[in-house]
Amino acid sequence: MAQVVAQRFPPPQFTETSHVLPVPTEPAVRALGLEDLDLVVLIAALALVSWLVLRKRSRRGVVAVGIFSVLYFGFWRKGCVCSIGSIQNFAQALSDSSMGLPLVVLVFGLAPLLFALFFGRAFCAGVCPHGVLQDLVLLKPVKVPAWLDHSLRLLAWIYLGLAVVFAVTGGGYIICQYDPFVPIFRLSGSLTMVLLGVSFLLAGVFVGRPYCRFLCPYGALLGVAASVSKWRVRITPDTCTQCRLCEEACPFGVINKSSVNAPAPPRVHDKRRLLVLLVLLPVLVAGGFGLGGLAGGALARKHRTVNLAERIQLEEAGTVTGTTDASNAFRAGTDSVDSLYAQARAVQHRYSVAARWCGAWIGLVMGLKLLSLAIIRRRPDYEADQARCLSCARCYRSCPQELQRLGLPVPEPPKATNG
């Protein structure tokens, strides 16, 4: 905020004084050596957190690495390059082969995914500064109802689709533009974004990691990778005794309850429901495709060419008075208005196509979610959901077996509650 104002200060108006105006300077490109250091720190942090979560089972260790990550990747590195934003670099590089993909972006994009494939979401647990910052402010967790939690998590997939649309169509990197935590790490930014970041942190005092769970597109991808990971968080180090002490231990609501003490209901309609949802899947995809086409025109507003064309059109029609810097610059150039409109129409077409596929993607995600919800799984133990578990290691000490293993006092187990 302060920085923005400082940059906009006009130079003094009078030249007869001896004041010498400072020469504008470009910020130095981040030294390559530091970039290499970033990569080493990233890999080391991922490995350390994986070891702390899966082998050492140490919440304190995870918190310690997390605080380091907030300081290093957040406040020192100013939150950029980050793995979350790298999705857009990948999308743009894949859609436009003239775009390069720097090594640092490549590694920041792929390394957490590779670790998730084997060790779960170690990145979310203690390496991502965004996630750890929210984790640190979580003081009074309230339980988000399952129906709301599952639905809100789909927003991350929608956000992912939109981010790809804007990245491949030249509309910008919206994940970075609307990153609520980067202004905090940089101690600078627009008032709106600062307030948004503070709001997320205030909400995070009661709702565990709201951005990670409900908006983070990279977290959604990590969840998919972690769902097939070979090594995963196990609440109990031994045999689950069905004591239920861990049932409410997770502030993120990702502990799946055991089916042992929950009698199975009659499942007469389940197969029919599954069949209906299977038929519904292509309908949702097709519907999303069509709806995306409708939204494409509005999304294209974000592109500067369309934006400028609209402004020029309004000025030409006399709908608005005055001019903007952009419209003045355009009129000072050699391009004709018809040419601008033609370019804007071409951009709108690109958006329309991309938005259709984004709509189909959203339909697919929702259809698959409905299908997955229709399948009731039987579980012998209380266990963390592999895809959604953030590997924070909070649940370990809720298990009496774990306390026993550590030689800590074990609370008296509750009596059987099946009813």
Next chain:
Amino acid sequence: MKPLIPTRWQKIPLALAIASVVFLVLMGGLLLFNQAQGKVAGLVQSTELVRLHDELRQRPQDEALKQRIRKLDLQLRQNSFTELRIAHNGTHAMIFVAGLFLASAHLARRQRRKLPNPLAWGPRQPAEERQAMLKTQYAVAALFGVAAAAAVGASLHAVRLPAPVTAALPVAVRFPTAAELQKNWPAFRGFDGSGYREVSAIPATWNVQSGHGIRWKTEVPLPGMSSPIRWTNALFLTGANASSNVVYRFDADSGTLVWAAALRRSASAGPEPKVMDDTGLAAPTPVTDGQRVYVIFANADVAALDFSGKQLWICNLGPMENIYGHSASLALYQDRLLVQLDQGEGNSKLVALNAGNGQELWRVPRPINGSWASPIVAEVAGQAQLITCGQPWVISYNPLDGTERWRVTGLDSSELAPSPICLSNTVIACNPDGNALAIRATGSGDVTTNQIIWKTDSGTPGVPSPASDGQRLYFLTVGGQLSCLNPATGQAKWTHEFEGEYYASPVIAGNRVVIVTRKGVANVVENADEFCELGKSELGEDCNATPVPAPQGLYLRGGKHLFFLSDL
């Protein structure tokens, strides 16, 4: 077990946390208040200062006013920087106190943590998970509904731009049919840019001195590298010097100069660009739709003339910054006159003009360095494609609106002159001194990895464009190596080395192939799977223009004359 009731010492973290919150609220409130009051941005937003500056413009000699402005400027500046310092220090203090708050709050919470009591939760209910999942399904369906409503709502906020101008053509104008285009030679290297005419009787040899094989020979007043185009009995040609851009119409049967039309310069034309002698001022070949002839010159003047020589419109697409001079010929699709202007990185574009009035219909920037290749329009799988070459891309566009259909990278040469050709659904693009690529033209997006049918580095042309009748593909290098390839596989059928330097592209006239050196030595070989030389003749003057086969002979532009070669 630790006691749940905190001792006096254990109350310290709670007290610290409360004190931190109070500080954070007060400091945050102060910073927000300052921001809302505009104190930080006072200098930028001061209306008083703007008003005084306006007054100063009216009374520039008013020293008192100047002093007042100086004083106000200084005051605002000092206020702003003071507020900036407060904001800076306050933010840092807030970060520190926030850390203190988190540490103390976690400690206080840890002291008050209660053990969970599953007994109080009651027994697990039958089917509770299933009911929760059903509820979630409804919530997901509702979310889809919200997203759908948002999409419909968003559609109401799309920017609606004026429809493109498409109806500017006079009623009398109609587009030529495919048969008409094939019958004539309306553009550079024919209607489809392949350099092939199925029915053509060209002589194997001729003699300028004796007149053998020369039906007529007419002087062309101004020089140019452009090739002739033909529509029935009208033969059009361009020529230029530093002061004039001229279009010529010759009678195709007799060689008589019917008219010469010097263009009235476009009002927006800049000074004559500097060009290399090898390119000249009239290198691009005109194009015609049978009713008008369209031309472009090195200074970027684009014009249309009717068949009587009347200039209908002219516009300028400059300035031209191509290092050798502009040489890309025009292409035409329906009412779109298509101009490829590859002037260098950041300055390359494709422009479509309304053929009826010269108004710009669309313009797309091209990620291309300078190039000298001409675009072609081809019909692939029922779709019109405008195919272009330039370093490093072969890009296909929709000629109607300029949207990109597909692209392939791989043209590495910075001096790209050969134009592409399209055979059925295969595009052949040549990379001077590198690979020639055969590309399946039915893809979309970047198809570099999946639509290249074959590559070859054998005899790839440097300046002349390839030619093909669909059965055989001919490459001619600047150094005179003529290669005949199988267009389906890229395998060479035969290769022959001729002497001389070649800029003009080879053409196929029925069962004969003609190539001409820059010094005007022409070789005619048989269009066959085995090499067979049929004749060699001299024009007696330089030649850089691509020949034009006609049913009864061959039109050839020399340095000074236009020839019609025929022994019929």
